[in-house]
Amino acid sequence: xxxxxxxxxxxxxxxxxxxxxxxxxxxxxxxxxxxxxxxxxxxxxxxxxxxxxxxxxxxxxxxxxxxxxxxxxxxxxxxxxxxxxxxxxxxxxxxxxxxxxxxxxxxxxxxxxxxxxxxxxxxxxxxxxxxxxxxxxxxxxxxxxxxxxxxxxxxxxxxxxxxxxxxxxxxxxxxxxxxxxxxxxxxxxxxxxxxxxxxxxxxxxxxxxxxxxxxxxxxxxxxxxxxxxxxxxxxxxxxxxxxxxxxxxxxxxxxxxxxxxxxxxxxxxxxxxxxxxxxxxxxxxxxxxxxxxxxxxxxxxxxxxxxxxxxxxxxxxxxxxxxxxxxxxxxxxxxxxxxxxxxxxxxxxxxxxxxxxxxxxxxxxxxxxxxxxxxxxxxxxxxxxxxxxxxxxxxxxxxxxxx
Amino acid sequence: xxxxxxxxxxxxxxxxxxxxxxxxxxxxxxxxxxxxxxxxxxxxxxxxxxxxxxxxxxxxxxxxxxxxxxxxxxxxxxxxxxxxxxxxxxxxxxxxxxx
Ligand SMILES: [Zn+2]
Numbered sequence: 001x002x003x004x005x006x007x008x009x010x011x012x013x014x015x016x017x018x019x020x021x022x023x024x025x026x027x028x029x030x031x032x033x034x035x036x037x038x039x040x041x042x043x044x045x046x047x048x049x050x051x052x053x054x055x056x057x058x059x060x061x062x063x064x065x066x067x068x069x070x071x072x073x074x075x076x077x078x079x080x081x082x083x084x085x086x087x088x089x090x091x092x093x094x095x096x097x098x099x100x101x102x103x104x105x106x107x108x109x110x111x112x113x114x115x116x117x118x119x120x121x122x123x124x125x126x127x128x129x130x131x132x133x134x135x136x137x138x139x140x141x142x143x144x145x146x147x148x149x150x151x152x153x154x155x156x157x158x159x160x161x162x163x164x165x166x167x168x169x170x171x172x173x174x175x176x177x178x179x180x181x182x183x184x185x186x187x188x189x190x191x192x193x194x195x196x197x198x199x200x201x202x203x204x205x206x207x208x209x210x211x212x213x214x215x216x217x218x219x220x221x222x223x224x225x226x227x228x229x230x231x232x233x234x235x236x237x238x239x240x241x242x243x244x245x246x247x248x249x250x251x252x253x254x255x256x257x258x259x260x261x262x263x264x265x266x267x268x269x270x271x272x273x274x275x276x277x278x279x280x281x282x283x284x285x286x287x288x289x290x291x292x293x294x295x296x297x298x299x300x301x302x303x304x305x306x307x308x309x310x311x312x313x314x315x316x317x318x319x320x321x322x323x324x325x326x327x328x329x330x331x332x333x334x335x336x337x338x339x340x341x342x343x344x345x346x347x348x349x350x351x352x353x354x355x356x357x358x359x360x361x362x363x364x365x366x367x368x369x370x371x372x373x374x375x376x377x378x379x380x381x382x383x384x385x386x387x388x389x390x391x392x393x394x395x396x397x398x399x400x401x402x403x
Numbered sequence: 404x405x406x407x408x409x410x411x412x413x414x415x416x417x418x419x420x421x422x423x424x425x426x427x428x429x430x431x432x433x434x435x436x437x438x439x440x441x442x443x444x445x446x447x448x449x450x451x452x453x454x455x456x457x458x459x460x461x462x463x464x465x466x467x468x469x470x471x472x473x474x475x476x477x478x479x480x481x482x483x484x485x486x487x488x489x490x491x492x493x494x495x496x497x498x499x500x501x502x
Contacts, residue, residue, distance in 0.1 A: 049407070057453050135436050135491070136491060137491050138489070139493045140491075141491055159490045159491060160490070161410055161411060161488070161490040163410060164409060164410045164488075164490065181459065181487075182457055182459070183456055183457070184456050184457055185457060185489065186455075186457045186489050196444075231488070232485075236419075236420075237420070241464075241485075242464065243464045243465075243466070243485070243487070244460050244464050244465055244466065245466070247465060250488060275451045340414045340415065340442065343442070344442075
């Protein structure tokens with residue numbers, strides 16, 4: 001992977017700095033020189049990218065590329081330790097550079113302040129030795145995978161969800177790729193919604209450091225990288241398991257090689273372009289267009305309309321379909337049945353089938369789904385509160401917290 | 404046999420991490436799972452009753468797709484099935500969902 005014929009020399013300062021590596025025979029002088037020569041691209045500087053880039057920088061990786069288009073938000077700091085209080089509002093790539101340079105003055109940071117797309121991925125990837133995928137959506141996962149296969153770069157993969165993580169090394173010559181494991185993405189409607197979102201702040205630290213470990217092993221050529229294995233991390237049980245992955249001979253990326261160029265990954269993942277009001281699966285992915293009066297047969301009530309009805313003493317029955325832990329953060333003091341258990345708990349709804357019901361959630365997507373379920377269960381007068389409790393906090397009661 | 408349920412699907416198993424079902428084959432184990440937790444069915448199977456292509460099921464550490472008998476592979480009580488979810492998370496704040 002690293003051309004060993006022309007490795008950069010270490011300065012005396014570097015020899016002192018990396019002495020704990022140099023006295024490990026598995027690393028040694030040549031290994032440290034390989035690290036210095038190595039160029040690693042971190043796709044995303046979020047929860048996974050943060051510990052990944054920090055440890056690679058500390059370890060003496062010579063060039064770290066960072067791809068991100070976002071800016072630092074205070075809510076990122078629960079887990080994205082490459083950013084800090086003082087860089088809130090800055091571009092993430094700039095913020096990350098400050099931290100990395102502060103950790104190791106020798107590191108060469110290459111900033112790609114852009115969204116990774118089919119148009120730029122191959123061009124960006126070609127200058128690096130290893131790609132570390134720490135992105136947050138399926139479109140980019142497939143994009144990174146295909147670009148790795150096409151450019152022949154290994155992908156140190158990590159992914160997290162709530163208390164659970166996955167790691168592997170994809171797209172090596174002999175091993176499987178992400179598509180071998182997941183030939184196609186789940187339809188957007190089956191992707192866990194906001195209700196099941198969230199992540200334990202330390203989990204990306206755990207998984208990101210595993211990715212960093214794999215990157216270092218790939219560069220040094222030591223140990224057994226997670227090629228052909230999927231590591232499953234369960235932070236609650238604190239259990240680690242590995243499953244065997246096989247290279248799929250039918251895989252369109254690494255098997256048959258029928259994927260010869262990058263494709264439209266939004267389309268591949270069934271994601272419509274922003275602003276389009278799509279079918280339920282699509283709208284449940286983001287916000288339901290609040291300006292549409294009726295969506296899929298469900299009237300959309302604005303928070304102002306609901307407030308007026310409450311003030312007039314003619315409020316309909318309001319149902320909160322969020323989860324109990326969300327209810328604990330903020331609520332409107334109305335009955336609550338999580339959308340997932342609604343079909344089994346229809347009997348608990350204390351009003352007649354023809355009574356007027358308004359359903360709300362956090363931002364309006366889950367309540368749209370719930371409205372459809374109620375309609376299917378025979379309720380004839382169901383509306384969705386457009387924008388959910390967030391819109392209520394924005395426009396009716398600014399004293400409420402937003403989450 | 405024990406079936407390991409990934410976090411994204413635990414909403415349909417009353418938050419249980421593992422579900423015990425009687426089974427003599429992989430297919431029977433999965434069928435008994437969705438019998439027990441009916442809301443799981445749509446997430447695991449197509450309306451035609453086929454396992455969805457983005458759902459990976461492992462018998463111990465082997466992908467069921469690569470076992471000679473696939474879902475008809477016979478299983479013992481001590482065997483474990485694991486459902487592997489597709490998860491994409493890295494930086495959930497930017498995921499476009501939970502803003
Ligand atoms: Zn493949």
